[in-house]
Amino acid sequence: MRAAIAGDQAAYRRLLADIGRSVRAMARSAFSRARVGDADVEDVVQETLLAVHNKRHTWDGGPRVAPWVGAIARHKIIDAMRRRGARRAEPIEDFEAVLAAPEGEDPHAFSDVERLLTKLPERSQDIVRSISMNGQSISDTAKRLVMTEVAVRVALHRALKALGETYRKSIA
């Protein structure tokens, strides 16, 4: 996380992938114990990743990042279960207990993020898509759209923040 905050994209990618796997395992087991289907496990994973990113300034910079990520994941899982009408009875297992659990993503899962993305301005959608799905770098994207790199960065930053927020609104 420290490397990510310092701007190391590769380290951040690895961290996010690890977090994604752990949250997926946590959500799956929480959903099955609460007997709600696991159709939107992947939404919880994505929502948690966005929250980790958009709220990263609330991490205290201590030696361990797991308790902080765990709190965010629990918050999002409980939220998702409430949405689906589950009574909150089962405790959610500790984030650290499922760290690095080998949980793959369901390739057929339908993603809310995709739907929410369409609510953003077109330019933002284009930027997010080209960096996320087409694997373009920020500088490539900037050249293609005839924008400065800083402008692309700012637009991406805003788009991610907006995605995190529309998640909230879409379920309120």
Next chain:
Amino acid sequence: MNTDNLIQAIAADAGSPMPSIPKRALAALAVGGLVSLALFLATAGPRADIDEAATSVRFLLKYVDAFALLIPAMVLCWRLARPDAKPGATLAGLAAPLVLLALAVVVEMSLVPSDLWMKKLIGTNLLHCLVFIPLLAMPPLAALIAVLRDGAPANPALSGALAGAAAAGLSAMIYATNCTDDSPLFVASWYPLAWAVVIGIGALAGRRWLVW
């Protein structure tokens, strides 16, 4: 878009997080407080005998009380902006202004003859106090809530209530300059009531705007 795609996009936005919540919350409190102070000076203003009052223990105690609310509320408020934070022992600090007031009331009752107690308690500015403290608390409360929206409080209503308590403490310090009722009997009866109004508004604002 699958999760790996999303991770690509997020990772490209690595680096440069926002400044921490405490720093910005302090700035929000300062700016909101200045707005309130300006409002206060434009409407009520300090009482006429302020120079004389400033030497009275009873008058100064009002500031100590309000400050004793402001500090623990502020510290708790920014601590709980983190998702993994526990309130801990600081929560007990919130009792400080009430304990102080209770002690002051005991001392006051031993100094003032009992037939004056009710008169002191009712005072002369009761409604004024109940209206002004909540009103002057709104600018700092609004500024704090705006900053806390970037936080990740585990309990949004609680965080909102704490922001309300901090704003109420600040507002009480500003208003105390005008209020001519200095008896702890008055302060203990009405100031906490005014604070409770602000805390309630803060809790509602938290539930409305601090959910993430």
